């Protein structure tokens with residue numbers, strides 16, 4: 253199946269500099285889910301829409317996930333113009349985005365978020381997606397690095413921000429923190445966060461089930477380790 257069939261172009265206005273530019277967007281019919289990982293990474297049957305999730309303004313250099321792209325505050329936009337635009341070298345816009353190119357685009361979004369002092373939850377969402385890109389590319393070491401960055405930022409967001417965080421309610425965020433701990437081998441911490449979800453009895457049925465399943469998984473792991 254030709255990737256081209258799933259893509260179309262649309263016009264976007266940059267909230268930092270007012271430039272109008274074209275982005276490649278993914279048609280709804282491409283969103284065919286193959287499976288979901290326990291940290292919410294989605295595997296798609298055909299094209300991976302996540303590859304197209306970062307928008308970059310070639311005029312001023314502002315880059316962000318499309319969900320947060322329009323929502324930059326004037327204060328943050330000023331920081332982009334002050335620290336990113338003067339150093340920005342426009343590059344060719346690509347219609348077809350490979351995993352390697354996507355990693356670079358997400359890292360540009362990460363730089364924009366960090367330099368303009370975006371909320372921790374926004375930085376966390378970018379780091380988590382970079383970890384997933386490395387997962388798709390089978391680079392475990394870099395995946396771990398970015399899972400760990402995502403965890404650090406979700407912990408910061410959990411402590412300081414109001415829910416929902418990027419569409420996730422409190423129980424979902426607590427579960428995700430537990431799951432990131434588990435994937436990084438911090439089994440004791442994972443148990444604490446999964447228990448928090450289970451004991452709170454809040455969140456969706458799906459999150460409660462995930463928390464119970466992962467709690468059992470990590471408990472078994474801890475038992476195995478204490479025997480050997």
Ligand SMILES: [Zn+2]
Pocket residue numbers: 266267268269270271309310311312313314
């Ligand atoms: Zn711009």
